[in-house]
Amino acid sequence: MDRTFFELQEILKEPGCFLCRLEEAHTRKFFETLFYEFVTDWGVRERIRSGGFCKTHAQKLFALRPSILGIGIVYQDLLHRYLLGETPQTESCLVCKDWKERHAHITHLLATRLEELAPFWGEETFVCLHHLAQFSEPLRTRLENATRKALERIARNLSSFLEKFDYHQSGLPIEPQEARSWQEAMEFFTGGLMGNKKS
Numbered sequence: 320m321d322r323t324f325f326e327l328q329e330i331l332k333e334p335g336c337f338l339c340r341l342e343e344a345h346t347r348k349f350f351e352t353l354f355y356e357f358v359t360d361w362g363v364r365e366r367i368r369s370g371g372f373c374k375t376h377a378q379k380l381f382a383l384r385p386s387i388l389g390i391g392i393v394y395q396d397l398l399h400r401y402l403l404g405e406t407p408q409t410e411s412c413l414v415c416k417d418w419k420e421r422h423a424h425i426t427h428l429l430a431t432r433l434e435e436l437a438p439f440w441g442e443e444t445f446v447c448l449h450h451l452a453q454f455s456e457p458l459r460t461r462l463e464n465a466t467r468k469a470l471e472r473i474a475r476n477l478s479s480f481l482e483k484f485d486y487h488q489s490g491l492p493i494e495p496q497e498a499r500s501w502q503e504a505m506e507f508f509t510g511g512l513m514g515n516k517k518s
């Protein structure tokens with residue numbers, strides 16, 4: 320049983336870029352576990368001290384704040400080391416490293432079991448431009464084709480949303496998929512979760 324495979328089945332049903340969702344959930348969980356272990360495990364502290372975090376993950380850490388005390392201690396360590404003349408190697412960001420491994424596993428599952436996953440692919444499920452660029456052929460084209468179908472639907476939803484928005488007085492109700500269509504379009508071009516979606 321592959322937990323990631325079942326996770327993919329679930330996440331593919333949700334509208335938006337499923338890789339953005341998986342990456343966001345991964346970062347959140349990684350920080351929670353890291354700072355939980357941080358209290359009891361000195362090895363973890365050493366691992367963080369060696370590199371700190373890249374800009375993206377430092378920003379995520381700032382926003383998520385799994386432990387103010389833990390973050391304070393990590394950055395105290397990094398400051399002391401810097402003052403002693405050590406430059407942090409941010410290319411060795413622990414979150415990036417861990418996501419890279421998970422991404423390789425997800426890629427393997429998509430490349431080998433896409434037919435099994437296809438029935439779970441939702442009507443507004445796509446891969447954003449940022450994540451598409453990380454796949455190589457022939458998987459990329461297969462994901463692009465599924466993405467195009469979703470984008471065509473999103474474009475239709477967006478058109479009817481704008482129509483109803485223009486003639487709001489007509490009293491036609493705006494459907495949820497129409498209301499989120501502009502956010503999905505933004506997410507496709509820039510990646511990252513938009514609006515009030517849950518990760």
Ligand SMILES: [Zn+2]
Pocket residue numbers: 336337338339340446447448449450510511
């Ligand atoms: Zn994405």
Ligand SMILES: [Zn+2]
Pocket residue numbers: 372373374375376412413414415416
């Ligand atoms: Zn990183």
